[in-house]
Amino acid sequence: MNFPDNFLWGASTSAFQVEGAWHEDGKWMSVADFNSLRRSAVQADSRVASDFYHHWEEDIDLMADLGLKIYRFSIAWTRIIPDGEGETNQAGIDFYNKVINRLVEKGIQPFVTLYHFDLPYALVENYDGWLSRKTVYAFEKFARVCFESFGDRVKYWQIINEQNLMVRVNERMNIETDDSHEADRMRAQMDYHMCLAHALAMKACHELVPGGMAGPAVSSTCTYPLTNNPKDVYAAKMNDCFKTRYLLDMHFHGKYPGYYMRYLKELGIALEMLEGDEEILRHGKPDYIAFNYYRTLCASYLPADEEHPRGTRRYRRNEVDFDQFGYCQDEVNENLKASEYGAQIDPLGLRMVLLDYYERYRVPLLITENGLGMADVEADGKIHDSYRIDYLREHIKACGDAINDGVELMGYAMWSFIDLLSSHQGFRKRYGLVYVDRTDMDLKTLRRIPKDSYYWYKKVIASNGTDLG
Ligand code: BG6
Numbered sequence: 001m002n003f004p005d006n007f008l009w010g011a012s013t014s015a016f017q018v019e020g021a022w023h024e025d026g027k028w029m030s031v032a033d034f035n036s037l038r039r040s041a042v043q044a045d046s047r048v049a050s051d052f053y054h055h056w057e058e059d060i061d062l063m064a065d066l067g068l069k070i071y072r073f074s075i076a077w078t079r080i081i082p083d084g085e086g087e088t089n090q091a092g093i094d095f096y097n098k099v100i101n102r103l104v105e106k107g108i109q110p111f112v113t114l115y116h117f118d119l120p121y122a123l124v125e126n127y128d129g130w131l132s133r134k135t136v137y138a139f140e141k142f143a144r145v146c147f148e149s150f151g152d153r154v155k156y157w158q159i160i161n162e163q164n165l166m167v168r169v170n171e172r173m174n175i176e177t178d179d180s181h182e183a184d185r186m187r188a189q190m191d192y193h194m195c196l197a198h199a200l201a202m203k204a205c206h207e208l209v210p211g212g213m214a215g216p217a218v219s220s221t222c223t224y225p226l227t228n229n230p231k232d233v234y235a236a237k238m239n240d241c242f243k244t245r246y247l248l249d250m251h252f253h254g255k256y257p258g259y260y261m262r263y264l265k266e267l268g269i270a271l272e273m274l275e276g277d278e279e280i281l282r283h284g285k286p287d288y289i290a291f292n293y294y295r296t297l298c299a300s301y302l303p304a305d306e307e308h309p310r311g312t313r314r315y316r317r318n319e320v321d322f323d324q325f326g327y328c329q330d331e332v333n334e335n336l337k338a339s340e341y342g343a344q345i346d347p348l349g350l351r352m353v354l355l356d357y358y359e360r361y362r363v364p365l366l367i368t369e370n371g372l373g374m375a376d377v378e379a380d381g382k383i384h385d386s387y388r389i390d391y392l393r394e395h396i397k398a399c400g401d402a403i404n405d406g407v408e409l410m411g412y413a414m415w416s417f418i419d420l421l422s423s424h425q426g427f428r429k430r431y432g433l434v435y436v437d438r439t440d441m442d443l444k445t446l447r448r449i450p451k452d453s454y455y456w457y458k459k460v461i462a463s464n465g466t467d468l469g
Helices: 031-037 052-066 090-105 121-127 133-150 180-208 230-253 258-266 277-284 347-361 386-404 452-462
Strands: 008-012 070-074 109-115 156-161 213-219 223-225 289-292 297-301 328-330 365-369 409-415 434-436 448-450
Touching: 008 365, 008 452, 031 121, 052 090, 052 448, 052 452, 070 156, 070 409, 090 109, 090 133, 109 133, 121 133, 133 180, 156 180, 180 213, 180 230, 180 277, 213 230, 213 365, 223 230, 230 258, 230 277, 230 297, 230 328, 230 347, 289 347, 347 365, 347 386, 386 409, 386 452
Parallel strands: 008 070, 008 409, 070 109, 109 156, 156 213, 213 289, 223 297, 289 365, 365 409
Antiparallel strands: 297 328, 434 448
16 A cells, blocks of 8 residues: 555544533534434433543543544534624633644644534524525634634634535424425525535635635545446436535536536526625635545436426435435445445445546545444453454555555545544444443443554554555
C-alpha cells in the first residue's frame, strides 16, 4: 500500500452524538436533541450521550496515544449561538477553544464540521427552519463566528454533513405534513436554501481563514443495477444522481443539473430563487470533497403506475424507496454480506466511489466516515471486535488501491473514535474504537475502554498503512 507520508489518518464524531451536556453552559435545544429526546423512553438520548463534554481531556489523550493525525468533529451551533441567530455564547466558544487547543498541543489537526444534523430548534419555531431564508443568513453568521474564533488554528472545514441524506429524512428537516407532494416541495426548497448557506459559508471561509480549505461532507452512494436490463441500469444510475450527484454538481457548477430541474417541473414544484442567488452559488465550489461511506445499494426499475404514481414515494429505510421519477426500487444484493444492521458491506464499492468522484471533479478527496455499527460485548475489561478490524482493513485496502489508481486521497477518518449515540439506534449500535461503559438506559460508569480495533488501528497509523495486521 502506498499511502503518502502526509496521509491524514483520523477518526470522527459529531457533537450531539458524543457531547451530552445538552442544556449546559448556555446551550439550547437543537433539532437533533428534539428528535433524540422523543425516543428517551426506549433508547439513549443526547442528554449525556458519551459525555465528551466532561471527558474531553481524557478522550483527547486517548486520541494522541492512538496516533491520530486528524480528529473530525462538529461544533454545536446551539452552544455557540443558542437561539441560532442572536447573541454569541462565550461559554460555547470557550469549550471549543479548550478542545482545539488540546488537539493542537497533541499534534492532532482539528477537522471541523459546522452543521451535523443539529439545527437550533429556535429557528424551527421561529421560521420553519430551512424553509426560510432567515435560516440561511443565520447559518452564515454562525459560520463567520466560528471562522473568526477558531480559524487561526482550524484550517480544514466541512460546511454541512450529509445534506443530501438529511433532506430525505423528514424528522431531520421538521417536515411533518402527511401530504407527500407538499413534503417534497418543502424538501426541495430547504435543500436549495442549504445550498445557498453552503456557498455563503465557503465564501466566508476563504475570506476569514488564511490558508483555509472547505467543502461538503456528502453521504456517498454507489448503486448497482439488479440486472443488466437497461431499465435497471438506468434506475441505478438515477438513484446515484438524485441521491448524491445533483448536489455535488450544484456545489461545483452553481446550478442544478437538467434532470433535477425537469423532475421539479414535472411535479409542479417551483423553487423560490431570487436575483443574486447565482452570484452566491458561484462561491459554493468545494476545495475538496469529504464523503461518508458505509455500504453500496442495489436497485431495479419500478414503473410508475396507479398503485405507485409519481410523487408519492416514501422515504422509509429498508423499504421500497421510490426515486424522484418513481422508477427506482431498493433491492438486496445477493453478492454481498450485510451487517447486523442491514448495511451491504462492500470495500470494492469504496474504490469505485473514490474513482468516480475524483474523475468527475478533480479535487482532493477525504473520507470522513466509514465504520461498522455492532452490539459489542465487554468482558473483563476487553472488547474483542475482530469483525470491525476486518471491515476497516478491507476498506483501508480499497483506499490504498484507489491511491495507486491515481486518486488524490488526503486522508481516512473512520467512524467513530468512541462509542456514541447512533443516529437512530441509540447506544446499542456501537461504532467506536473506544468502548463507553453505558447502555441505552443505564449510564453506568461511562468508563473508556480501548477495543481490540483501537490497538490494531494504532499499528496501522504507526506503519502508515503498511501493517494492516
Ligand atoms: C452518517 C452520519 O450518516 O451515518 C452519522 O453522519 C451516523 O451521524 C452514521 O451516526 C451511522 O448511522 P447510524 O444511523 O448507524 O448512526
